[in-house]
Amino acid sequence: MAESDTRALRADATRNRNQLLDVATRVFLSADGTEPSMRAIAREAGVGIATLYRHFPTRESLVDAIYRDQVARLTAGARELLAQLPPPAALRRWMDLFGEWIATKNGMLDTLHAMIDSGEIAHARTQTELLAAIDALLDAGRSTGELRSDVTAEDIAASLIGIFTVAHPPDARAGRLLNILMDGLRPTP
Structure with a gap:
């Protein structure tokens, strides 16, 4: 050949x-x-x-590939969004991407849970990568004075998990809650 x-x-x-x-x-x-x-x-x-x-x-190899691909897209997405949009708009759009990531896991929860329990997927590593992406978005907004300085990546992650637990799958209600969250992230004059 x-x-x-x-x-x-x-x-x-x-x-x-x-x-x-x-x-x-x-x-x-x-x-x-x-x-x-x-x-x-x-x-x-x-x-x-x-x-x-x-x-x-195997189903596990497919779920693993999807999971890794989605995490990579989320982490790269933060950088790409910051290159295109002001920090608050980039963070808000990234929140939508996070909601899509959560929704994608809907059809693979049983397999995903089994893989996390068995150690096939390193949940702690994913968490570290996602928190770093949120930190990058927050740092950019802090440096321009458009986002509060007292909010942590962990605060944002917990808020997003709460929102997407209540508004599952992501819908108009999720969008409204994300907008309210963004309003709370802006510094008060």
């Missing part, structure tokens, strides 16, 4: 894997609390079940 053929296969395999991740994320997001079957995910992605299992040999 020629080198260009090998690269094409690798590029194709990468596209398939990324497509499977994107579709699986959407399927888990729209799940009503029950975990979708691997076959349903493959069908939705337009690939055969063998292709899905070639990339993700």
Whole structure:
């Protein structure tokens, strides 16, 4: 096989894997609390079940990949949003991304809990990464004087978990509560 053929296969395999991740994320997001079957995910992605299992040999490997992808998107999202928006707007948009991340886990809770309990997913590491992303957003807002200096990343994380526990899945009510939270994060004149 020629080198260009090998690269094409690798590029194709990468596209398939990324497509499977994107579709699986959407399927888990729209799940009503029950975990979708691997076959349903493959069908939705337009690939055969063998292709899905070639990339993700177990449900756990798929859930792990989605979880890691979502955490990476959240942490990178904080930097990207800060490059595009003023700090308060970046933080508010990031809160929406966090809500989407929470909602995605809806269709994989049983598997995710089992993986955290068994140590397959390092919950503490995820928490550290997410708190660092929130800190970056808060620090940017503090430096411009647009966000209060006495609020911690832990305060924001706890508030978000509370909001998305009450407004689950994220809906208009979640948006309203997030806006109220943002109002409380602005310094008083």
